[in-house]
Amino acid sequence: MxxxxxxxxxxxxxxxxxxxxxxxxxxxxxxxxxxxxxxxxxxxxxxxxxxxxxxxxxxxxxxxxxxxxxxxxxxxxxxxxxxxxxxxxxxxxxxxxxxxxxxxxxxxxxxxxxxxxxxxxxxxxxxxxxxxxxxxxxxxxxxxxxEKQRLSWEILDHYAAAATQAGVPSSSDFNEGNNFGVSQFDVxxxxxxxxxxxxxxxxxxxxxxxxxxxxxxxxxxxxxxxxxxxxxxxxxxxxxxxxxxxxxxxxxxxxxxxxxxxxxxxxxxxxxxxxxxxxxxxxxxxxxxNLQDHLQLRTVLKVEGIKTLNQTANSLWGKAMMGLEYAFNRSGPLTMAPSQLGLFAFSDKSVATPDLEFHIQPLSLDKFGDPLHTFPAVTASVADLRPQSRGTVTITDKNPHSAPKIAPNYLTHETDRLKAVKALRLTRHILKQPALAPYNPQEYLPGSEYQTDEELMKAAGDVGTTIFHxxxxxxxxxxxxxxxxxxxxxxxxxxxxxxxxxxxxxxxxxxxxxxxxxxxxxxxxxxxxxxxxxxxx
Known part of the structure; x- marks a missing residue:
């Protein structure tokens, strides 16, 4: 050739x-x-x-x-x-x-x-x-x-307010060298x-x-x-x-x-x-x-009295309006990135720079590919930004058509398991802030029954999934x-x-x-x- x-x-x-x-x-x-x-x-x-x-x-x-x-x-x-x-x-x-x-x-x-x-x-x-x-x-x-995102959700504004009440400041820019704060992502x-x-x-x-x-x-x-x-x-x-x-x-x-x-x-x-x-x-x-990846822990929060994408996407009228808004304005839910609101925080006071990243979405589902839930909800996924676990990529044969063996080895390092517990507790701490109280948020996933460190480690293994990094x-x-x-x-x-x-x-x-x-x-x-x-x- x-x-x-x-x-x-x-x-x-x-x-x-x-x-x-x-x-x-x-x-x-x-x-x-x-x-x-x-x-x-x-x-x-x-x-x-x-x-x-x-x-x-x-x-x-x-x-x-x-x-x-x-x-x-x-x-x-x-x-x-x-x-x-x-x-x-x-x-x-x-x-x-x-x-x-x-x-x-x-x-x-x-x-x-x-x-x-x-x-x-x-x-x-x-x-x-x-x-x-x-x-x-x-x-x-x-x-x-x-560019800026071309949509907004009231529930995400209240979540951002809850984050600031929990000690995470508002941010105007995640890309200046230290991304501590809460803001909409640029896309x-x-x-x-x-x-x-x-x-x-x-x-x-x-x-x-x-x-x-x-x-x-x-x-x-x-x-x-x-x-x-x-x-x-x-x-x-x-x-x-x-x-x-x-x-x-x-x-x-x-x-x-x-x-x-x-x-x-x-x-x-x-x-x-x-x-x-x-x-x-x-x-x-x-x-x-040396394979490294960001594992996100998905927490789904049921809410009341406020609109999320779950209601819109489960309505024929809502779907039609989303399509029309995109067709005429190139805005609205069809422009959605998988996450709209971002939050960078510290797992504890000993960390020099933020080591947790939250992706917050005005929607929820059981797993990727499933339909959205019929009840209003928010998903708050949190990832350990600097995992210590290391994985491998290994071919299984000589055939270039064969998929390699991918073993990320998530949560195999004790530091990562302990940080997963801290991350889930921080998610709950934000949930309890006054800005969200009018909407009566309830933890649907992984569930409030997980309380001890051991139980939360088990929950992290159940809800953890890759962000593909x-x-x-x-x-x-x-x-x-x-x-x-x-x-x-x-x-x-x-x-x-x-x-x-x-x-x-x-x-x-x-x-x-x-x-x-x-x-x-x-x-x-x-x-x-x-x-x-x-x-x-």
Whole structure:
């Protein structure tokens, strides 16, 4: 299938940014490869369409976790976007950078100050096109559109008031380095439509003559000669093909896809590879290790005397009005992100920066995919932002069509279990504040019968589910770290011609939703690649 200077494997958040930035240099040729479609489906444009896209093989890889001990033996769905745009086609659209301490921690772990908050902050601004305009914290004119939400719910206003009564201040901006507070989330939307990475970074540049986009191609493994990576072997139309890279192959298949491709290529932990009868071409024991994710604990609160989406969505008249409001104004419930109100708080006084994130919604259901409840209710989900539990991603055979084994190992670390108890108690503390009292909130899930620490740990395992933020499985680090897969310039250690640029390189998870940090790190990665290219020439 020919050769290109740079071959990018994966057209998700990171891959779209890389294709944009690398092809801006007219002296190089770029190939962007995506296993899914060049998706034009209407539900990838209407924000509430995530309800139809998640767990749908058209737009989701439809992974599931292994049965999780910390979730009382449950296996849960593990959505990963499929198609140009990747998970930005199906995610929550919440614009969150994380906290300054996250990036300063990366700098310390890699001994590379270029990953510090101050340096990453400037890249966040560079790619941003914010409704806030140009100021010390934000900018306009970039590719990554950020807007206010186009709907409001009275019940969420009262919940925000209850949070302030519980000691969490109102916030005007979650993205200045310390996100302590309560506020509506900003969202990656444009005039009431989802703003995915393909819309922001690919659609405006599709006609560049030095950029080629191939969708519907399933990457299998890397083409290698010794320690030199020369290309990618992939499946297209049922045929086995290969494309060569003159300069570099860049894996951007995400925290699940990138380690799987490395493992199929014989790059990883020899003990795992030999078990699958895969010849070891390069030993890197950290491939597929260090999986981190945000586990949310869903509390459902029945309320009285106030409107929630449950009543609206269960009424034919309500559905009709929602459709008309969207059709004429691009506003209302069809523009809803999965969560509207955000809250960042401390699990206890010993924590230096907020380590809990709440997603509050004016709706409720038993589990994702089920119909909304018929009674009015609010869901308040709380996540430990910096979990200590670590999981793994491991292929099960040589077949690229086979789903890997995903084992997040939620709540297996004692610190995470204790924090889950604190998080659920804080949720109840907010529930008891005067601002919510007129609506007689009652805990429907997990239920007020859970009171002791042991009972609440059991409840956390029953109601816990992912917010779909897997990171860390090809982490960057120092050469002295035997589990590091890449160096701080995202080059795979011990190999030539190969980098990983996606959420898998994060050594630790960011304190918030992960799509915008992935956009940022991809923009930084592209700069590194071009700097190294020009240094060589």
């Amino acid at each position: 020919g050769s290109y200077d740079y071959v990018i494997v994966g057209g998700g958040a990171a891959g779209c940014v890389l294709a944009n930035r690398l092809s801006a240099n007219k002296d190089v040729t770029v190939l962007l490869m995506e296993a899914g479609n060049d998706e034009k489906w209407i539900w990838t444009k209407i924000p509430v369409g995530y309800l139809y896209c998640i767990n749908n093989p058209r737009t989701d890889w439809c992974y599931k976790t292994e049965p999780e001990l910390g979730l009382n033996g449950r296996s849960i769905i593990y959505a990963r976007g499929k198609g140009l745009g990747g998970s930005t086609l199906i995610n929550a659209m919440l614009y969150l950078r994380g906290q300054a301490r996250d990036y300063d921690e990366w700098a310390a772990l890699t001994k590379d100050d270029s990953w510090s908050w101050d340096n990453c902050f400037s890249v966040f601004k560079e790619v941003e096109d914010s409704w806030r305009g140009n100021n010390e914290s934000h900018s306009s004119g970039g590719e990554w559109r950020v 990656n939307q444009k005039r009431g439509t989802r703003w995915s990475s393909v819309r922001g970074f690919i659609d405006p540049i599709r006609d560049r003559p030095n950029l080629t986009i191939m969708s519907g191609v399933l990457s299998d493994k890397l083409a290698m000669e010794g320690k030199q990576v020369n290309g990618v072997e992939f499946i297209h139309g049922g045929e086995e093909c290969v494309v060569m890279a003159n300069k570099e192959v860049i894996l951007s298949a995400g925290a699940i896809g990138s380690p799987a491709i490395l493992q199929r290529s014989g790059i990883g932990d020899p003990a795992q590879l030999s078990h699958l009868d895969i010849p070891v071409k390069h030993e890197l024991v950290g491939v597929g290790k 897997p990171v860390g499985t090809c982490k960057m680090g120092e050469d002295s770290d035997p589990t590091a897969v890449t160096d701080s310039r995202l080059r795979v250690r011990g190999l030539k011609g190969l980098r990983v640029v996606d959420a898998s390189i994060m050594p630790t998870i960011t304190s918030g939703n992960t799509s915008s940090p992935t956009i940022m790190l991809a923009a930084r990665g592209a700069k590194m690649i071009l700097e190294d290219h020009f240094d060589q020439t």
